[in-house]
Amino acid sequence: MLAFSARPLALLAFLALLIAVVNAVHPVKVQGQDFVDTVTGKRVMIIGVDYQPGGQAGYKPQNGEDALTNGTVCLRDAALLQRLGVNTIRVYNVDPTLNHDDCASIFNAVGIYMIIDVNSPLGGESLNRAEPASSYNAGYLSRIFGVVENFKGYPNTLGFFAGNEVMNDVGSSKENPPYIRAIQRDLKNYIAAHSTRTIPVGYSAADVRPILEDTWAYMQCSLTGSISDPTRSDFFGLNSYSWCGADATYQTAGYNDLVTMFANTTLPIFFSEYGCNKPEGVARVFNEVAALYGKDMTGLSGGLVYEYSQEESDYGLVVINGNGTVTLKKDYDNLQGHYNLLDLALLSSTNPSQTTVTPPKCAASLISGSGFSQNFTIPSPPDGADDLIKNGIKDPVNGKLVQVKETNVPMKAYGSNGVEIKGLAIKILPDDQSNAPSNETTSPSGTAAPSPTASKKGAAVRTGTGAWGVFVAVLAAVVVLL
Secondary structure (H helix, E strand, O other): OOOOOHHHHHHHHHHHHHHHHOOOOOOEEEEOOEEEEOOOOOEEOEEEEEOOOOHHHHOEHHHOEOOOOOHHHHHHHHHHHHHHOOOEEEEOOOOOOOOOHHHHHHHHHOOOEEEEEOOOOOOOOOOOOOOHHHHOOHHHHHHHHHHHHHHOOOOOEEEEEEEEOOOOOOHHHOOOHHHHHHHHHHHHHHHHHHOOOOOOEEEEEEOOHHHHHHHHHHHHOEOOOOOOOOOOOOEEEEEEOOOOOOOOOOOOOOHHHHHHHOOOOOOOEEEEEEOOOOOOOOOOOOOHHHHHOOHHHOOOOEEEEOOOEOOOOOOOOEEEOOOOOEEEOHHHHHHHHHHOOOOHHHHHHOOOOOOOOOOOEOOHHHOOOOOOOOOOOOOOOOOOHHHHHHHOOOOOOOOOOOOOOEOEOOOOEEOOOOOEOOOOEOOOOOOOOOOOOOOOOOOOOOOOOOOOOOOOOOOOOOEOOOHHHHHHHHHHHHHHHO
């Protein structure tokens, strides 16, 4: 039997730790009105896409399926999203009892962060907008705490959405705001008790102008006058579709009004959905991208285009064919073209505030609308919640990064012109990088017949060189040292 000394064994343990975190993006924190890389201290601007293949119908927990359970599908989509130039996806519906390691690790390896919604469209898995008190219970909290447990271990989990458009008109803005803050408090207290790092929690708001400014004011204020108030949003998402068509401008879309409205924000604000599809039947030109990432809007933190795959609502960048192949839409090409024109130096040179941010103290005077809640008495946790927060939920499924060995996409993909995209694969990024536009064009040149929908055999899957290659190299070095 080969005997090992203590020194080589310690070296092995140290190298194993390095291998475990290789190619992991740096976690993100909130600092003032910015997202900030926790290692480099540089600002993180969201260049993203909303990701929910199959739409709400794709959420099938009864079949063990959600948007992040199929590693082969995620490999395909990560390759196309990486080439598009995004660094963030938003995922709406996930089952906390399922394993998401393959998909989360693939997106991590290509430098893409994830913002996860803790709710779903199924009964008991979201707040009841019409009667919030009836759905705010320990069973619901156990479900959303399960999402935290499932995703807290992935360094590319950027944050959690506690709610999406819970207030979508004046009527729904009367009773619901205190409950959203209660959910944020419970999520943040659970994260503080059971996560090794702080993970931001925020809210995604509807762009309903009669209540938008009040929603932001209500969510960003502090009951205590400091940022440590756990009921306060860490970030604020806005689902905005005001920029429609090629003739829209910064002024006609009301972007100038948003910049004025949010000028004094003390938390990050970004578009959690954007990309109007009017006029119907016409490819989106995405002229708003230049404005959103231009010098007039650097006070905001970017945005997420709605949405990756073509669903019934007709907002897709790609069409997922019945056999698993993918065809790009012209919308994808147009968006990629605008991403390639972004001034990344401008975005990275916008220095986050290094000073302590003091949010406004919550008061009725912050609310201008007569119908919006002025009640800042936040509901107490329901029976059983304190025990869940203190001791954790029962039998959580804790996600962790796994090695990404397969890089080639096994199913075919086609450009918007029908020409096959040859050699589609992910590129595992080194040195803790996040993804960024790379001035490439994904749709090949030329013309072809419409892409086929019959089942076809894809390219063979091979072992990638990124993290696995590093593992082999390090292991070889260890053998030499021993």
